[in-house]
Amino acid sequence: MATTPPRVRFAPSPTGLLHVGNARTALYNWLFARRTGGKFLLRIEDTDLERSEARYEDQLIEDLRWLGLDSDEGPGDGGQPDRGTFGPYRQSERLTVYAEHTERLLREGKAYRCFCTPEELEAERKVAAAGHGSQVYSGRCRALTQAVIEKNLAEGKPFAVRLRIEDRPLRFHDMVRGTVEFAAETVSDPILVRSITGGAGGVSAGVPVYNYVVTVDDALMQISHVIRGDDHISNTPKQVAIYEAFGWPVPEFAHLSTILGADRERLSKRHGATSIATFREMGYLPEALVNYLALLGWGAEDGKTETFTPAELTRAFTLERVTPSPAIFDFDKLNWLNRHYLKLADQGRVAALSWGYFGDRLPAREAAPESVKGWFDRVLALFVPAVDRLDQLPEKTTPIFGFDIETARNDPENAAVLAADSARTVLGELAARVRAHSGNVTPEVFKVWLNEIKAATGVKGQELFHPVRIALTGTHSGREFDKLLPLIEDGAGLNLGIPSVRQRVERFVGV
RNA sequence: GGCGCUAUCGUCUAGGGGUUAGGACGUGAGAUUCUCAAUCUUAAAACCCGGGUUCGAUUCCCGGUAGCGCUACCA
Incomplete structure (x- = not known):
């Protein structure tokens, strides 16, 4: 092998x-x-x-x-x-294959017809359970005489096909667990083919059972290593018995944990x-x-x-x-890996993947002008490192695409910032400068303004920055102004409905 | 109930008869920043329990316990 x-x-x-x-x-x-x-x-x-x-x-x-x-x-x-x-x-296209193999097993005496009804089997199990014995099939149809079988068949009695299992332990090798062994008495003769209720018919009339068809398929497809979930461990001895009945080599197994x-x-x-x-x-x-x-x-x-x-x-x-x-399953670690690969991923690919999350905030990508695409790439460059997954982008980029003023005002932390007298003063100063200004608000201009406001009001640090940030982006935290401002101003010129710095300040402060 | 599988930080794991029990995610702290994120530094954090075997067990063996799976004429 x-x-x-x-x-x-x-x-x-x-x-x-x-x-x-x-x-x-x-x-x-x-x-x-x-x-x-x-x-x-x-x-x-x-x-x-x-x-x-x-x-x-x-x-x-x-x-x-x-x-x-x-x-x-x-x-x-x-x-x-x-x-x-x-x-x-x-x-579903292999049913005749299974039927042929069942016939072979029957012919060779490796399998037999079981005429027990489900009710009989159920009763048998109940007795076994009461006597806390193992609930395995008694094998009472194993030794039916040919005469009885033919009589049953003639009467149209439904039957299932069972594999005759030798009375010995069934073991197999598992590449992740080593040798696994099941005692003979814990494995009963498994059903290979279900009975067909309501009449006789050939062997092929019944539907073969999962444990049987996987084994036949794996063998016929020459599967050398069966790698699957560990919920199949208990099925494996039955399958091993099937391989052996056919004289097929038993593959290597590897059962993966849940x-x-x-x-x-x-x-x-x-x-x-x-x-x-x-x-x-x-x-x-x-x-x-x-x-x-x-x-x-x-x-x-x-x-x-x-x-x-x-x-x-x-x-x-x-x-x-x-x-x-x-x-x-640890979503945090998955997120960490996703951030890792997002950083490594090709920009164009990330842009194509991200586009759809923005709905009608962006035109269809195929129809989008290069200017919009180029601008969007810059937005992504700034915000993709801030998300775990791409579907968080629309939420994260509201500072750029625009935000709801009422929601921003009502946010408890924002409200606390805005309630300060200094905040009102700062925003008043900012509004005055915005009105007096024409053209784009560049980071340079903005920096000058902040310095002027600081000098004029004596407000500095967070008390200065936070209200300005809220007025411009709707939140008191976020990326650096000198990165945000060009994105806002350039975005505003793209016909995407993105408000400019001027519009933001005017709307927020009121006129 | 029977049978089987599994057992190291909160989580994913490395390791293996004698180790400061290693790494990563997450968490705490610090640096940086107007702030958040990112980044860097740093800290706390684990061998399920009981018996053996052994000079010595977290490691090997047995038992227990717990979790999970199978226990169908489901797949």
């Missing part, structure tokens, strides 16, 4: 948006494949017809693309043929954003998310490096260094 390149797979169900936990599973698979020169396949587990939807499959593929997790084999999207020669890659929320519960919607689509909408960069997810359950060899581009990750990643314990 070590001599041939590994083959790994990500096998999601298209029943909803791609969750960060699954995204991490996909990432680790992808990283492992890229690191080892192996193949990364995408397989769609859409056998649950009621919950699977085509639009989720499209979304899934789109999300993976956004994260940069390209697959070497998988279903073709939009009616395209499959990529790769081990298809089809949608389970991602938890701050309350140590499994991460879900009530913890905030959990789907990749949502993170994208919030203005996280894919490289930040990829870096963060990589760090959630894996650490660099040197124990120190925290920032990795996807390319660096593919060089550094090994399954051996994946940690087995569950990890709590």
Whole structure:
């Protein structure tokens, strides 16, 4: 197995948006494949017809693309043929494959028909539970005589197909946990194919069960390393038994720990954003998310490096260094990484990504004149370092785009600043100068004004600056005036509805 | 209940029979600034409990406890 390149797979169900936990599973698979020169396949587990939807499959593929997790084999999207020669890659298109394999197992005596009804099994479980024994199937249909089987069949009795498991411990190797072993008596003969209620029919009439189809698919697609969530650990012995029944080599496993929320519960919607689509909408960069997810359950060899581009990750990643314990999703650290990558990101790219968050405050980007684009780039240069995510930009840039005077006045901290006599005096002085001035208010002019006001009123420091800041930007804190003013004045000339310094002061102070 | 997995600062983790138990996020303080953010410096902060094994366990073994997962003719 070590001599041939590994083959790994990500096998999601298209029943909803791609969750960060699954995204991490996909990432680790992808990283492992890229690191080892192996193949990364995408397989769609859409056998649950009621919950699977085509639009989720499209979304899934789109999300993976956004994260940069390209697959070497998988279903073709939009009616395209499959990529790769081990298809089809949608389970719904593989039903005959499963049926053929079931027939083989039955023929070889590795599997048998079980005529027990769900009610009977339920009763059996109840008895076992009362006697606090393990709740495993008794195996009473194992030894049905041929005559009984044929009689049942003739009567049209529904049956399920079960795998006959040898009475011995089932163990497998896990690259992150070592050897995992299950005692023989804890694993009962698993159902492979569900019974079909309401009549007979061939074996193929029943719907094969998940544990069975993944195993068949993984084997047929020659998956060498099964990297998946640790909620599958308990399923693994059954799957191992299936591999062995077919005489297939058992792959290497790597079970990834669960991602938890701050309350140590499994991460879900009530913890905030959990789907990749949502993170994208919030203005996280894919490289930040990829870096963060990589760090959630894996650490660099040197124990120190925290920032990795996807390319660096593919060089550094090994399954051996994946940690087995569950990890709590930490939005603060993700934010830190996002700020990090926002600083590194190409300006044009950030501008294109940011544009949409401004709604009708900006014209459509394609239609925007160069002057607006250039000005917007300068706005971003000043404000992007101040945000965790791009969707915070509109809020952060209200000092530029304009603010609501009433809201600004009513803010408790602003109100306290404005209540001082000195504030009134300062703003009066400022208004006088604004009226007397014509043309742009440059940082130089503004500096002179502030010095004059300081000299005339004796007010200085915060008592001078804060009221001025509030009048101009709506808040007492923010970026430096000499950076803000040119942006305001230039923006005011762009027909974006941005008030000039003069307009701001006049409106705020009143005439 | 049964079975399984897991257990180092608040969080993500490094480490591993003898260490000042390392890094990062976050938090506190300081520098800078009119202010905020950023940045830099700095501080506080951890080996779940109990038994072994050993000269010596946070590290190895066993047990407990806790958290999580599975326990379906769901995926």
